[in-house]
Amino acid sequence: xxxxxxxxxxxxxxxxxxxxxxxxxxxxxxxxxxxxxxxxxxxxxxxxxxxxxxxxxxxxxxxxxxxxxxxxxxxxxxxxxxxxxxxxxxxxxxxxxxxxxxxxxxxxxxxxxxxxxxxxxxxxxxxxxxxxxxxxxxxxxxxxxxxxxxxxxxxxxxxxxxxxxxxxxxxxxxxxxxxxxxxxxxxxxxxxxxxxxxxxxxxx
Amino acid sequence: xxxxxxxxxxxxxxxxxxxxxxxxxxxxxxxxxxxxxxxxxxxxxxxxxxxxxxxxxxxxxxxxxxxxxxxxxxxxxxxxxxxxxxxxxxxxxxxxxxxxxxxxxxxxxxxxx
Numbered sequence: 464x465x466x467x468x469x470x471x472x473x474x475x476x477x478x479x480x481x482x483x484x485x486x487x488x489x490x491x492x493x494x495x496x497x498x499x500x501x502x503x504x505x506x507x508x509x510x511x512x513x514x515x516x517x518x519x520x521x522x523x524x525x526x527x528x529x530x531x532x533x534x535x536x537x538x539x540x541x542x543x544x545x546x547x548x549x550x551x552x553x554x555x556x557x558x559x560x561x562x563x564x565x566x567x568x569x570x571x572x573x574x575x576x577x578x579x580x581x582x583x584x585x586x587x588x589x590x591x592x593x594x595x596x597x598x599x600x601x602x603x604x605x606x607x608x609x610x611x612x613x614x615x616x617x618x619x620x621x622x623x624x625x626x627x628x629x630x631x632x633x634x635x636x637x638x639x640x641x642x643x644x645x646x647x648x649x650x651x652x653x654x655x656x657x658x659x660x661x662x663x664x665x666x667x
Numbered sequence: 668x669x670x671x672x673x674x675x676x677x678x679x680x681x682x683x684x685x686x687x688x689x690x691x692x693x694x695x696x697x698x699x700x701x702x703x704x705x706x707x708x709x710x711x712x713x714x715x716x717x718x719x720x721x722x723x724x725x726x727x728x729x730x731x732x733x734x735x736x737x738x739x740x741x742x743x744x745x746x747x748x749x750x751x752x753x754x755x756x757x758x759x760x761x762x763x764x765x766x767x768x769x770x771x772x773x774x775x776x777x778x779x780x
Contacts, residue, residue: 528771536699542760542763542767543763543766543767548764548767551699551700551701552699552700554698554699554700555697555699555700555701557697557700557702558700558701558702561764562764565764565765565768566768566771568768569768569771585699
C-alpha cells in the first residue's frame with residue numbers, strides 16, 4: 464500500500480504513478496490517508512462521480528474543496544456549487560492556472576491533482592508540460608503539499624517524465640492498493656497443460 | 668476636414684489592424700476557455716474602432732460625407748461597446764472566482780485563514 468502521508472511529510476510535491484486498474488482504489492485511499500484541508504483538482508472524473516465514489520467508501524469530504532475541470536465539457540453546469548468550482552475544460556490551462564493560484568492563497572494542507580496525464584487528451588504535450596512546470600513552481604512558493612496523479616500507458620510517458628523531474632519525489636504504486644491478487648486453483652498454465660495431456664491420453 | 672495624408676493617422680490604423688489580428692489569433696489559442704469570447708470581443712472592438720479611423724481617412728472621396736460620418740460614428744460606438752462587453756465578461760469571471768474564494772472558510776471546518 465502506498466504510504467502517501469509519510470512521503471508528504473518529507474516532500475512537498477509528489478508524483479504518484481499508477482495503472483488504470485488501480486486508479487479507483489488509489490484515489491479513495493489517498494484521500495482517506497490525508498487529514499486536513501484538501502483542494503482536489505479533477506480533470507478525470509466529474510465532481511458528482513467523485514462524490515459518489517468517496518461516499519461509497521465512507522470518506523468524509525467536508526474538508527475537501529473540488530475544482531472540477533471536466534463537468535463543463537459534458538453538461539451545462541453553473542460556474543460554482545457548494546464546495547466545487549467548475550473550470551471550462553482540462554485544456555483551459557490559463558483558467559485552471561488562475562483558479563488553482565487563487566485557491567493556493569488559502570493555504571490548503573494538501574492539493575491533489577487528478578490527473579496530469581488526462582491533460583494530454585485536451586492539450587498538446589508541450590503546453591501541458593509548461594503548465595505543469597508553472598504550477599509546481601507556484602506550489603513551491605506556498606506551504607501546500609501536493610500529490611499529482613499520473614496514469615501509465617499510451618503516450619503518457621512524456622508528461623510523466625517531465626513532471627517527474629520537477630517534483631520532489633516520484634512514487635510508483637505497487638499495485639497492492641485495494642486489489643488482492645488471488646491464485647485460483649486449476650486455472651494456472653501448468654494445470655491447463657496437465658488437463659490437455661490427460662485429455663489426449665484418454666483419446667489415444 | 669480631411670484626414671487623408673496624415674502620417675500619424677496611418678500609424679494609428681496600422682497599429683489598430685495589427686492589434687486586432689494579434690488579439691484574434693491569441694483568442695484562438697484559448698479555444699474553449701472562459702477568456703476566448705472576451706478576447707474575440709476585444710479583437711472585434713479594436714477592429715471596429717480602427718474602421719472608424721479608416722472611414723475618415725479613405726472613404727471621404729468614395730462615399731458622401733454623411734455616410735462616412737455614419738460609418739465612423741457607428742463603428743466607433745460598436746467597437747467601444749464590444750470592448751466594454753469583453754471587460755464585463757472578464758470582471759464577471761474574476762468576481763465569481765473571488766466570491767467563491769471568499770466563501771471557502773465556511774466550507775472548510777478545520778483550518779483556513
